[in-house]
Amino acid sequence: MSVVNFVSPFGTFSSGGADVTPAAVNWADIAVSDPGLGIEENADQTISAIDATIQIKVTLSGDGLVGWKKNGVLVGGREFNSKTVAANSGDAFRVSISAIVDGFGTGAYVSGTATVTNESDGSAVLDTFNYAVQYIPDYS
Numbered sequence: 001m002s003v004v005n006f007v008s009p010f011g012t013f014s015s016g017g018a019d020v021t022p023a024a025v026n027w028a029d030i031a032v033s034d035p036g037l038g039i040e041e042n043a044d045q046t047i048s049a050i051d052a053t054i055q056i057k058v059t060l061s062g063d064g065l066v067g068w069k070k071n072g073v074l075v076g077g078r079e080f081n082s083k084t085v086a087a088n089s090g091d092a093f094r095v096s097i098s099a100i101v102d103g104f105g106t107g108a109y110v111s112g113t114a115t116v117t118n119e120s121d122g123s124a125v126l127d128t129f130n131y132a133v134q135y136i137p138d139y140s
Contacts, residue, residue: 018052020120030131038135044092054120057084062112065098099135109134
């Protein structure tokens with residue numbers, strides 16, 4: 001962010017836009033760990049170095065229901081293929097992906113690449129990672 005200060009007979013003024021470019025983040029790949037659950041997540045990444053609220057979006061290259069956990073709480077459920085959420089400096093986020101995409105709880109395996117973008121900065125790519133989630137229902 002560039003800031004310009006100038007002095008006039010009426011006082012000192014500053015101009016410049018809000019900084020909407022966060023420090024680097026690096027979400028880990030998501031791999032199958034509990035196929036009986038059908039939902040997998042990666043570890044939190046903290047958004048920092050911004051001074052305005054931004055919108056971050058995760059988009060899946062393949063099937064899956066995707067959501068954001070913000071400070072440990074799922075925000076607004078999961079949506080098919082992409083989800084956008086508001087982020088402030090200091091917020092911790094993890095991605096949560098479900099393989100239960102048909103609503104009936106039938107077995108499924110979803111995989112692909114997830115791309116996280118900053119919608120407040122021209123859809124700048126913040127990170128990409130691979131994901132694989134499997135659901136095997138227990139009919140016993």
